[in-house]
Amino acid sequence: MIKFSASILAADLSDLKSEIKRVEPYIDEIHLDIMDGHFVPNLTFAYPILDAVKKCTKLPIDAHLMVTNPEFHVEKLVKLGVDRITIHVETTNHINKLISQIKENNIEAFVTLNPGTPLYSIEEVISDVDGILIMSVNPGFSGQKFIAKSLEKIKKLKEWKTKFGMDYMIAVDGGINEDNIQTVVNAGAEILIMGYGIFRNDNLENLSKTFRT
Numbered sequence: 001m002i003k004f005s006a007s008i009l010a011a012d013l014s015d016l017k018s019e020i021k022r023v024e025p026y027i028d029e030i031h032l033d034i035m036d037g038h039f040v041p042n043l044t045f046a047y048p049i050l051d052a053v054k055k056c057t058k059l060p061i062d063a064h065l066m067v068t069n070p071e072f073h074v075e076k077l078v079k080l081g082v083d084r085i086t087i088h089v090e091t092t093n094h095i096n097k098l099i100s101q102i103k104e105n106n107i108e109a110f111v112t113l114n115p116g117t118p119l120y121s122i123e124e125v126i127s128d129v130d131g132i133l134i135m136s137v138n139p140g141f142s143g144q145k146f147i148a149k150s151l152e153k154i155k156k157l158k159e160w161k162t163k164f165g166m167d168y169m170i171a172v173d174g175g176i177n178e179d180n181i182q183t184v185v186n187a188g189a190e191i192l193i194m195g196y197g198i199f200r201n202d203n204l205e206n207l208s209k210t211f212r213t
């Protein structure tokens with residue numbers, strides 16, 4: 001099962017509603033990059049934009065929190081009706097607590113890690129989460145180059161999933177495009193988060209037909 005998740009950071013934000021409608025037939029979910037200018041060197045969307053996106057689509061929404069103190073935001077995101085919250089392991093000393101809090105609200109809890117963060121840093125929560133997001137760029141911006149070393153992490157997650165019968169989803173975010181999508185899928189990715197690959201792609205219909213299942 002391959003899903004396409006559209007990162008609206010790469011959309012034409014002056015016309016967000018039409019942008020979402022344009023790609024909607026070819027995607028499965030919306031990915032909202034919430035950045036605080038502190039954990040990452042960029043500032044992006046917060047609650048009002050989430051509210052606006054919810055008015056444009058019925059698709060599930062994944063809130064990718066790139067903020068220090070993610071614990072300040074979980075309750076509000078739950079209230080606003082996101083379907084998944086993705087937390088960076090680097091941003092909290094209380095990852096276990098946050099995952100429980102998210103799941104208690106019947107929302108999917110994903111954990112994620114930067115390219116420079118080792119996979120063992122999520123070992124203690126791997127059986128608690130609904131999914132793991134492998135960052136294949138250093139978070140902060142759309143349109144960056146895929147870091148090939150991320151493939152090793154994806155492969156390892158897939159291997160563990162089979163070997164130990166785990167049921168987490170494997171998501172990948174950053175630099176995925178027509179040239180590397182097959183390699184990323186072969187490595188084990190199940191949710192492909194794409195900015196440029198979706199919003200700045202003339203071949204989206206074909207790409208979606210080929211890879212979404």
Ligand code: DX5
Pocket residue numbers: 007009010031033064137138139140141142143144173174175176193194195196197
């Ligand atoms: C990076 C963001 C990604 C990004 C993906 O910090 O988390 O979601 O918008 O965009 P592309 O696919 O263009 O790298």
Ligand code: ZN
Pocket residue numbers: 007031032033064173193
């Ligand atoms: Zn993201």
